[in-house]
Amino acid sequence: MSLMRNPRLFARLFNWVSEVSVETLFKPQLPGNPRSFATRRRVDAEVFGEKWSSRPRNEIRKLAQVAMFDYFYNNRGLQFLIAESMSENAPVFNDNLLKKLNCDADGDDDLVRSITRFLWFHPVNEFEPFLESLGLNPSEFSHLIPCDKMFLNEDAFLLDNYHVFWNYGIVREKMGKIFKEAREVFGYGTGVLASKIKACEDLGFSKLFLSKLIVCSPSILIGNTHVELAKVMEMLRRMGFGFDWVSENLSEEASYDWSSMHRCLNYLRAMCVDEDELRELIRERPRLIFDNSGEWTLVLAGFQTKLGSSRSEVSSLLLKLPLIQELRKCVSNLRHCFLFLKDIKMEADEIGEVFRSHSSWLAVSRLKQTSTFLNTLKGGKKRLCQVIQENPEEMKKWTMGIRVQPLPGTEVYIDSKAMKTAFLLELGYKENSEEMEKALKSFRGRGSELRERFNFLASLGFNEKDVKDMVKASPDILTQASDVLETKVNYLVNELGYPLSTLVAFPTCLKYTLHRMKLRFAMFSWLRARGKVDAKLAVSTILVYSDKTFATRFVNRHPDGLKHFEDLKKQRIDTQECSSSLYRIDTQQCK
Incomplete structure (x- = not known):
């Protein structure tokens, strides 16, 4: 009935039906990729429902647009152009509506009547299709939808200000940017927006220039921002730049802060000579x-x-x-x-x-x-x-x-590399071998330091053959300073009681930090005192595991183990505590 009351709408529907021929509706599909065809059918079925998935999607969408227009124009009483825009330029909203309709459809083949009847009993939030029709995506306007309103007529000034922009020559697709960046502009009372635009026109701007300026910088319609705009335009005018030049350099995709531009121009003026x-x-x-x-x-x-x-x-x-x-x-x-x-x-x-x-x-x-x-x-x-x-x-x-x-290598670098090579040859490495290249990459610092640290290790009680074996097994132990090596050896040998042969068998232990050593041995001794670990655990077993693996394999054996381990991490484990009888290792058991 509503279609007959609106001859223009009926004519549009009649013209569309005339354009869609029987051959078009029932034309057999050409052979193609069956997988893509199945994918399309699944998408259509998901959006439009199984009942309509066999029909062309454009046909369904056009029918939905007709029904939406009929609802907004005849039932909701919105103005013709607004209803037409909301029905034709809100595809996401329309598709979501069709998904809901699939659940409530009563089997009637008349899709237009089904949509209209659905909207009668399920009113929609009109701000969604309205804002989408202004060129905004749902992600852009979801936070802009009023919480206490569903119908556009409930916003007293929204549509009035919409028409002010429309009559001024700003197209619908560009109003979305204005709404997003200057929402309060659409809430101005009657005549306020027109007076703001008139104040900008009084600055000497043409209607064409000002319409683009409003889209690029909606903030000029808020407060006294147009004053900063006037200052910038006056400075540019004095330098010989007109409105056309400014319009060419403005981008409707960007937003402009005229006070910032004014500061920039003042800085450039102060920087330049004339x-x-x-x-x-x-x-x-x-x-x-x-x-x-x-x-x-x-x-x-x-x-x-x-x-x-x-x-x-x-x-x-x-x-x-x-x-x-x-x-x-x-x-x-x-x-x-x-x-x-x-x-x-x-x-x-x-x-x-x-x-x-x-x-x-x-x-x-x-x-x-x-x-x-x-x-x-x-x-x-x-x-x-x-x-x-x-x-x-x-x-x-x-x-x-x-x-x-x-x-390129410097003279110092070449000399240092020659000293490292000579040192490795003394240890028994073959010249230009892969093992020598790996060892050279492991050594850091000057070549002269390698011999000094080698001799220092020997002075701690190791014989020269043992030190050679240790360095060949773990070359990077010589990257540490002599005092660091001495501290670690003293801790393991003199305080914990390990024999030197343990370090010869497992020289990699000297690479770990002293803090890691103290933490692990303190935890190991705590667990050993409670009978949760084997007293004959090797040094490598205690040190090599990551904290997570160490906690899984050993710490969690005691109910309070994890808490004690975390407490040890937080507190400083003193050397004297670790050398007491509680933490001292039985050298006979650990050989």
Whole structure:
């Protein structure tokens, strides 16, 4: 009945039915991929229900749109254009409605009547299709839907302000951005929004320019933001930039803070020598004020200033930046480079010197991680600092996408490697063998230190043959300083009572920290005193397991074991406590 009362709607439905021929509805499917066909049928069945899954989805959606329009226009009394937009431009809402309808359908083949009848008894939240029709996704407007309203007519001013924007030439798809960024604008009372727009027009803006400006920056309609806008436009006008130039550089996808742009323009004016230089800078680099409303320009300039750059150096840097490079990426690259130089212990004045002279290419280059340099360049932090100070442009070879080559060996490095090689030959390694290469990678520091530490180990009571066997089994024990080795040997031998032969059999124990040793042996002695572990456990069994595995295999054997283990971790295990009779190991049992 409602269709007959609305001739235009009936005509639209009649024209659509005329376009869909019998051959189209019942045309057999061409042979194709049966898997994709089955997938499509499953999707249609999920969305439209089994009853309608055999019909073309466009046909079902068009029928649903007709029913939605009939409901919003005739039953809810919404204006024609709004009802038409909500029915045709809210596909997610329509599909969700069809899913619900599948559960409540009474088997009637008339889909339009089924949807209409469903909406009569199941009113929907009209803000959902309305906001979706404005170009917003459900994830964007879900938090914008009023909690105390379901119908658009309950919002006294929403549709009035909608029509103000529409009559001003702002299309429906762009109103969603305004609603998302300046929700309160749609709540203005009668005449308030029109007066706000009129106040902006009084600044000399044309209707075409102002309509784009409202979409790009809806905040100009809130409070006194248009005052900051007027200041920016006046500064640009004095430099010879008109509304057309501003409109070309505005993006409707972005949002603008005119107070930030005003600060950026003031900074650029103070930085430049004269108006001609400022005009040339803005003409060549309009992104300086339009990208993120000039915030990244201020961050970049502040970063360079803190590193000691003068105003002329900052101005030169801004002119050298590529036109296509985003300022955000430039700031990120410079920050990453600064952290790298700081990480390799370069002095502050030396870092400033690098940035003052080379920021233009550092801003468009992304360096690799510090760990990559140290592993691939085969040079320590001190060596890297020296290379960069001699020629900062060496860092161009260390950027992302370029294979990093090792640094050429210095005379000190070559001598140190020769001493390491000679030392390994004395231990019985074969020259140029795979075992020697692995041992060389394990040794860190100067080659002369290896012989010193070897001799020091021998002085602790080991004979030379035993020390050779220990080093061949675990070469990296010599990467530790002599005093560290002495502390660990004294703890294991003199305090816990292990014989030297135990360390010869298991030299890897010297790689573990003294704290780990004290923690494990304290826990082992606590468990041994309660009869939960074998007193003859080897040193390797006590030390090699991770904390998690050690707790699973041993600590959990006692109900209070885990709590005691955690307490030991928190407190400092004193050496004197671990050498008492409670913690002392029976050397005869542990041989």
